Amino acid sequence: MKQKKKSKKKIVIWSIVGLLAAFFVTGAIFKPKEVDASEKEKAIIGDITTYYSFSGAVEAKNRKTITSNAPMQIEEIKVHVGDQVKSGDVLIVTKQGDKIKASIDGEISKLDVEENTEVMSGAPLIEIVDYSVLQTTVKVDEYDLKYLNVGKEVEVTLNALEKVIKGTVSAISKEATYENGVSYFTATIDLVHDNAIKVGMSTEAKILKQRAIGVTTLSMKAIQFDSKNKSYVLIPSEKGAPTKKYIQIGINDGTTSEIKSGLKAGEEVVIANQENNPAAMMHGGNE
Structure with missing residues (x-):
């Protein structure tokens, strides 16, 4: 009988200890933290x-792919990739005696033909890119379109260069594109000339929102x-x-x-x- 009483007594004591422990733990968890008045x-x-931000990428404003307007045999190619050409320069001479000329100023970025080969009508021959005039095309949500207009000056960040340059909105699409449940328009922004800018670099155009x-x-x-x-x-x-x-x-x-x-x-x-x-x-x- 004495042992049973002692056991019951121990159970009561440990139960009280457990309740006290639970009380203090609960208090520690739910007690509001004091504000650090020193800060x-x-x-x-x-x-x-604040600004509206629009993402895009650098593109060349003027790019031309010259194609054959009839079946022809290439006799001589007068340029190489990387050459600078002017509008009117002779690029290719055919065995028929025709001369294929550049239609814009720029750099030869790609040659699609070789000498002494025959090509079909409509085949690509040479690609010319004017890298001196660059732009970025950005997507603009339909609800943000009211903040843009042709001629508006914007700030454009070149992420890779960690540089901010000026840009001017030169065109806004007249029709929206519907994608993933959202309608957006495209805005073309002409960039000021900077030799460090390369085609394909990511951009972020910022337009003033509130001040x-x-x-x-x-x-x-x-x-x-x-x-x-x-x-x-x-x-x-x-x-x-x-x-x-x-x-x-x-x-x-x-x-x-x-x-x-x-x-x-x-x-x-x-x-x-x-x-x-x-x-x-x-x-x-x-x-």
């Missing part, structure tokens, strides 16, 4: 600019959002925990946000741990 930031006056000059700004990491997606900041308090203050935000560039009201330049806020604010991590765009 603070002041709102400042600054500028914010806010001389406004109150704050980093996005300092802004929190409640369950109703209303934005607020934490104001430091000498008495203890920071206090919540709601603000109205404007445009943002993904890093910095415009503060329209609720906070003035020079005011200090506490930057909270973003892990405690899932809404802040999911929030995107402008309010």
Whole structure:
């Protein structure tokens, strides 16, 4: 009987220990993390600019593939790949005495025939490319088309060169292409001359979307959002925990946000741990 009582007593003791352990573990997991009040930031006056971005690739504006207009026998080829030619230069002489001439200025990029061979009508003979005049063609969503017009100047980033150059919209397609459930138009952008640019390089054209000059700004990491997606900041308090203050935000560039009201330049806020604010991590765009 004594052993049974001791066993029951041990079970009760261990049960109490287990409950206490579970209580402390649960408390540690669900206890809200304290805000690190040592990390603070002041709102400042600054500028914010946002852009629409469109991807494309570098192309030659002028490219010509010369083809035979009748059956012929090639007697002499007067050029080699890489040669520079002018419009009107003789490229090929046939055994019939005909002379095939260049129709544009440029560089011989490809030879499709050899001497002493016969070709059929319509066969490709020579390709000429003018590498001095380059362009990029980008896809533009139908909803963004209103921000583009022929003659508009844009910034074009050459990813491989890590260089930004100027470009001008020279043409916009009159008909859309439907692809993967989205209608898009093509815009052709003429690029300023730069010897470092090569055909095929990827590009990113940027067109001004919104701009806010001389406004109150704050980093996005300092802004929190409640369950109703209303934005607020934490104001430091000498008495203890920071206090919540709601603000109205404007445009943002993904890093910095415009503060329209609720906070003035020079005011200090506490930057909270973003892990405690899932809404802040999911929030995107402008309010």
